Amino acid sequence: MNAFDKKIILWCFPALAFALLLCFSYSTSPLYQYMGFDSAIFKTIGLGILQGKLPYTDLFDHKGPVIFYIDALGQWLIPGKAGIFLLQILSLSLALYFIFRTVSLFVSSKTAFISVLMTCFPLVDFIEDGNHCEEWTLPFICASLYLAISWILNSGKKKHSLWKSLFYGCSFAFIFFIRPNDAVASIGSVMFAVFMILITRRHYAEAFANAGVFLLGCGLAALPVFAYFASKGIVEEMLFGTIFYNIAYATNLSIKNIGIGILLIPTLVLVLSAFLCRREEKLKELNWLLIPYLFLTLALIGKRDYYHYLIPMIPYITILFSLCFRQKIKAIAVVICCLFAFGGFYQYKCLWRICSESGNLEQMYSQTDRLFANVPEEQRNGIWNYNMFTVNEKRPIVYSMLGVWLHAGYTPGNRIFVPYHLPNFDQTETLEHNRPEWVMAYVAEEDAEGFLGKDYRPFDWTEGKIKVVLYRRNDENNAEEAS
16 A cells, blocks of 8 residues: 555545535534434434433334444434534545545546545535435445455456455345345345356356355344344334335335436446446456446335435445546546536535524524423423424425434434324324323414313423424323412
């Protein structure tokens, strides 16, 4: 490793990760009051874990458990956003390092570094508000790609080491327990490529040995997860939240809801990369990786137009840039980079709105902190979230209402604490069935009195742009206290 490489690894990648996340990971950056939406869910469950609550049974979301424990670790290291932010810097630095090592197989170190810098533009487009599942999968995807591609480009000279397949298997399991779709598409295509290249070279024993070790790695990494949830008696709940709920979640929308960009970007990037690889004999075998990844991505991307789903595409975009440089067609790389730069318009709009609403967000959170202070401390983690997730405002939406619990350092009392999840569960999860003593609700235009029905009365509320009301259940004991 030359001096240039060492400087990049030691200084440039952590600095680049820090700058990108500080500016564009809105939900975790210390610069902003914004709490995010999916990110707020993960942070809430992570905080709940530190408070002794369990994912799925006490606080439900339909993601794999690893993301919740990452957010718990971050908040254990440093309460609030800062610990998660530091873990993000570490994660993205590792991802950038492995991307750099991968594209250095195609071009010189300096050109590889330029390719990585150009990839910052699509990364800004895809990161959205930060702390999404796909972001945490990147180091494992990028490391697996580096190991596989470095072998493919030299596969005529050496065997594919079994420890690499073990690593792929462990990575598959780790990613599966964050978001199964990404594990199948990203790591599944890597292992498929290795297996098929060995088969086409008639190294049958080696191919099946690597496949077996891959499965062993999957099992070894999955075993502690199953053992932990089995010890809590909630394996079934974990599998429901990780897999089975998502099957219904994916089928609820028509295929017409898929955005053209979410399909067009992976298609163009991977088809163009495959075409460039076919132009060089040494690179042709990479299509055993690129083509399956394209089909798996299109099949598993989902029907919702969420661009953070494309974060696993980041190393492939960098590979495309490096292939363009390698084959002396820099203009194509520049055009693609400019398209991604223009595509980040919505992100820049979010940045402007988050900054301009900073004062209102701080006012809302300080006032909701006051609402929590009305409730006896031992009851604050039992306050139900009635409808607080987002508000009726123009896009980009920046009022993350789950953030009021995070800002105050508490978690909701209801298991189904994300309002739009509730229709998928039975009556036992509703407010009417459980009748908690304290409820917090966002009241837009309606009169707060009677908003939750005759069983609840307003106890206190915020003033200003956003009206949040703390309700208390009407019963004889509470009525006597109030009088």
